[in-house]
Amino acid sequence: MSFAYAKAAASIMASLLLVACEREQRDFQTPSSGSPSGDHYQRDAYDVAQGKRLFNWMNCSGCHSHGGGGMGPALMDNRWIYGGKIQQIYQSIHDGRRNGMPAWKHRMTDQQIWQVAAYVRSMGRYLRKDVAPGRDDAMQSGKAESRRERASAIVPSTPP
């Protein structure tokens, strides 16, 4: 193998690595409360994975199950009562909603709320495939988030 060839291969490898690393790229600036700039959380597989853990730990799964809903609405479909953008989901978690969603502002940090909001976005696969979680730690509930079909465009909904 010639040197030039090896060099080319190395640069391809490096660029591949760079792309692969991007999915766990951290942003060390935590946005302030209510900041509309939470978009970067949904580009980061680490944040989304953290969000998935919190989703279970904080009993979100008790109402919303693993995205299919229950006492609370389904989160894996395209119907959104209070909006499906990450900022709107953040708002729903942070402040709660009048038809039963509790407020989490005193129970989770802003960063955690953004992480959960980012994970919620992964349930309908509104995130990049390589950012959405690929496995469950628990009994199978269905296809992993990364293997789901992307939900169609968000449609506004009313409480059922």
Place this chain on the structure above:
Amino acid sequence: MPRRRLLFSLLVSVAVANSRAATGLDHTPVDGQWMQAAKDYANTRYSSLTEINTSNARRLVPAFTFSTNLKHGHEAAPLVIGSIMYVVTPFPNTLYALDLSKPGAPLKWKFDPHPDPAAQGVACCDTVNRGAAYGGGKIVYNTLDGQTVAVNATTGQEVWRAHLGDIKRGETITMAPLIADGKVLLGNSGGEFGVRGWIAALNLADGTLAWKAFNTGPDKDVLIGSGFQPFYPQYRGKDLGTRSWPPGRWKYGGNVWGWVSYDPTLHLVYYGTGNPGPWNPDQRAGDNLWTAGIFARDVSNGQARWFYQWSPHDLYDHDGINESIVLDITWRGQPRKVLVHPERNGYVYILDRVTGEVLAAKPFVYINASKGVDLKTGRLIPNPKKTTGMGKTVYDICPTASGAKDWEPSAYSPRTGILYLPHANLCMDEQPVQANYIKGTPYIGANVRQKPGRGGNRGAFTAWDVLKQTIVWEIKEPLPVWSGALVTAGDVVFYGTLDGWFKAVNARNGKLLWKFKTESGIIGQPITYLGPDGHQYVAILSGIGGWVGSIVSNALDPRDKTAALGMVNAMHDLPAKVRAGGRLYVFRVR
């Protein structure tokens, strides 16, 4: 012939006579009315009316309908007092009064209690209400946000209001109250939110608290005193409501959201207690008293008389809240005062209602979660192969979490000696996981996938001979049967199906006499009454929802097999069969 020895309790007429004396509203013969959701203190749901019978039921036609314009589960029994029908809706718990004396039964008035909308978020298993009760000229019922309201039955004006439930802790109220001894008996829901269960008695006159008893915790909270004489030794000892739990873990479960029975002669009320929290059993070693069992209490002061536990250290969310039917029978040559109780764990129990002794417990469905009930010790015998634990997935547990039979009440006919059982045939895979208690949020700790049981039919309507303890006949239904049952002296049994059929069958052989397709699925409780025109009518609320129908009423996504605690996996095809929407249907023979 054993049937002849089966004496039908006189409690029915006593109950009705009592309420009647207090009202002055009724113009129809006594049994023409329906004053409590379960019809009578004995919870029989039996009517002595005979105009509709096995020979003319096929001529049943709609007399009138009434839309509630709500899309959640309609589980309530309508009431009929005099010439007015009362209908309580799911959240927002509107009470409608319909004037039966006029053609088409027009709306006479409505009452709106304005419950807190946030209650919808802490209502496990849909925002249902199971009905009202009538007494002392008042219609009394509970609201989802934990209130009890009494409304003047004639004018629709609020008389009093009590607020015992706190939705901030996840405490809702869904049950129909029972009015007995001048008191309103009610309890709280919230077994999936780590809510500590209680039963309370409010004074019917003004709504003030007469007594309140918790179902976990120290004896003084549980109202266990010197009068507590349980039959079995495992219930004797100080503060077992704390000592049968890990330290400090007793504050979760034992809710009261099902049926209350009353024996006016013994002066005792009977009610079942819900599951312990969380579902994950490894977080609560011990028998978890006084959950998943039944209490007998003195109606005047709430003091416990006896207790029996259907499911010690419940592993499967087997709430013990189903109806207990009060009967006087001859058992092995002896007259016995008993309760007949079809339990979520799959057995029909016969209990001595004086002592709390189990006389019999026979399965009415296929069961592998347990191996029977030890009649010497009274204990359920667990099946080690189906024992769940933290992180362990156990497959094909029968019956499932919602039970062989959930809250949907059975009916008993003294003419046939048969208990008519609406029920499910579902099993489940379950994996307990760590649950964290966060006030006002679910406290469950289990991943569940429910599925059809043996034979593939997800439900059945079963006629159970109480004395012989055998199935007389059974109608297999493709979907779980989640409506209550009604039986009449015309030997007609009524029930509804999740895909909207309201059916009349012959009480003696189960032969279908008539059916009518309603607009939505039926999870309500059928009732019958004598109208002001002297004719017999049958009424039912249609409106899919509840735990079983939440896939439709809450628009759940079946791609998640664990949705609605796994119920969605068993009911994935329901949205294709039925649409949401509440409507009252009333029928008569043409």
